[in-house]
Amino acid sequence: MPDAASSPLAPGSTIGILGGGQLGRMLALAAARLGLDVVILTPDEDSPASRVVKQTFVGAYDDPAALADFARASDAITYEFENVPAAAVEALIGLGARVAPGPKALAAAQDRVAEKQFLASVGVATVDFAPIETADEIPEACRTLGHPALLKTRREGYDGKGQIWIEKQADEAGALAAIGGKPAILEARARFTRELSVIAARGADGEIAIYPLGENHHEGGVLRRTTAPASADKATLEQAERIAAQIMAGLDYVGVIGVELFQLEDGQLLVNEIAPRVHNTGHWTQDGCAVDQFEQHIRAVAGWPLGSTLALARVEMINLLGEEAAGWAKLAADPDARVHLYGKREMIPGRKMGHVNRMRGPV
Amino acid sequence: MPDAASSPLAPGSTIGILGGGQLGRMLALAAARLGLDVVILTPDEDSPASRVVKQTFVGAYDDPAALADFARASDAITYEFENVPAAAVEALIGLGARVAPGPKALAAAQDRVAEKQFLASVGVATVDFAPIETADEIPEACRTLGHPALLKTRREGYDGKGQIWIEKQADEAGALAAIGGKPAILEARARFTRELSVIAARGADGEIAIYPLGENHHEGGVLRRTTAPASADKATLEQAERIAAQIMAGLDYVGVIGVELFQLEDGQLLVNEIAPRVHNTGHWTQDGCAVDQFEQHIRAVAGWPLGSTLALARVEMINLLGEEAAGWAKLAADPDARVHLYGKREMIPGRKMGHVNRMRGPV
16 A cells, blocks of 8 residues: 555645745646646735636734635645745645655754754764854854854745854954844855755655756855866765755655765865756756656655656856846847746846856766 | 737737647646646536636537636637637637638538638649548549548548548448538548658748648557658659648738648648647647647737747657556656656546657757
8 A cells, every 4th residue: 555645646736835035936837747736825815826726815924814725625735935934834734735845854854953963963064063042152163163254044045145254353243143143053164166966856755866966156155057077077966865865864864855064275175065956057957857847846845756866968057137037038149048937927136037058068 | 120920929918729638638737837827618617627727617619608708818719620610710709819720711611511612722633532421422422532432521520530432333321320420521642651640830920831741640540650850852842832822822821820732742841731720730749848838829829920840859649548658657657758747537438548659869
């Protein structure tokens, strides 16, 4: 007998997604290809995902009535961002919902200290770090970790928000207040030569599938572009695959995960952070791989067999931030550019409006 | 100054689609990738397309109030099937709507006699034919066209419905009654060696783009599979491209068109029929070409530049009819199969439930 909690959902079943942004939108489009319906729960009246789904439940993530309606409409539930309240996921599970990835992944991804402790527990290396509760703990932590060190809020913060570099002793006193005074983590600087990421998936049956590595370039804490498959020697590939596999096994993971990596001069990979969801550095798979990360995540959540992660093309994924999206007409005319736009109404500076996958030839 | 009637619609604009079937659904998914919103008009309360669009107007195609609401919500309008009432399209144009393909294409595609007369007028060959108004015209027409000959209703009918073979003189008397007694067309049998199709597109600015040929296999009047790119010599490719270009120019066409072809023993191509829309024999482009027929059609309708029709892979597209769709789990586990399901609720025998694109290697 198949386990009811992980048996494949037949076409016509409904996937519930917490969140209405571009990741939810692209997940919904992938689900539709497979004949699955999608409903979302989001606090926003008009969200990118809401225009491509069967039904939108507009409500706060911690609104019990909205959660109950959403759970009733969904045969399986996932989320498009890791800062969905853990209590919401617990409430959904309490209502009998099948949620993937599970609460273990969410807990690890929501707290930067818990994340690093989890990674250490499964034998995956990170930069050295120290939990910071109060500002007076910073000087001692800096003596251990050295300058510069990066102070980040333990919770929330993304795309470079909620973090500050402590370059020298004089910066130590004011740093915690500058990021809001909440519990934080201090991280040693990684002397990395490049940033990579590995996008991987684990199915409901424990099967895993790993995409080729992406090499990433950030500006001001925001991803600008990913080049994939990244050139990498066998030792690097094996390290990345081992890291992904150990993290997913340790979290009893179901779904796609994004793992950001620093590569050091000697080739060693350190994990920077994990995202228990489809990931911006995996957008290249839409035009570069047999089955992309969005369909892969839906397959895992729906209990379907995972798809092929084979790379078919070399791709440079470039984020379109703010006004850059106004260049859509020129991009659409470029035969080597595949344009993906998110349906966001306002071009706010720095906002992720879309991306373009530039085709760079066969693998 | 760009012509307002053909200037590109910015992302965030709304495409209106008449019809809610699988073609509308796949068009809507393609529009979403480009940041365009979609609304549909369909008489069905729950249609495959309705679950992936911003808004569904449920109403008859000839309901003036529904048409007005639909037109008001749409920045450009297209249709997913050629049997939308011509009066509906005229009403939409009367309301100031931008509709593509235009009424000329619809008129040619809705009446099999008008279609063949149009094709002759632009120098494109078809089988010999005779219009049939009454049953007593059939014997004389059969003397000219020979036996067997194919009697089809002039209007409507698809997937082999509304047609009957007249094999011998004894079949002549009852044939018209057997297909409903309405005005018909009698077609000589084409002694073709294979069935091909050419999927092509024409932009609002007259730019054209033509996909590689597909080779098609029908069973019982229904498409079973398309193999593409079809092997074809230079003369065949040139004929097909000339045919597509002449048809599109003659119709002032904007959008994707499907042209079904018979290839005779001497290599000559005859046009069997034209469909002023995305076409089942073009589904292979989803996984085989740089930009697929659905995005291409949306680009044309929205006044965007056409995309690249370059084939990247050899594909065998297989329709999933009725209960065949129950094999989704096995197909999903096949690394060379890309599964596309339409979200139809009931597996009615012969009904197109989905298709699978089998990847057959690089071009």
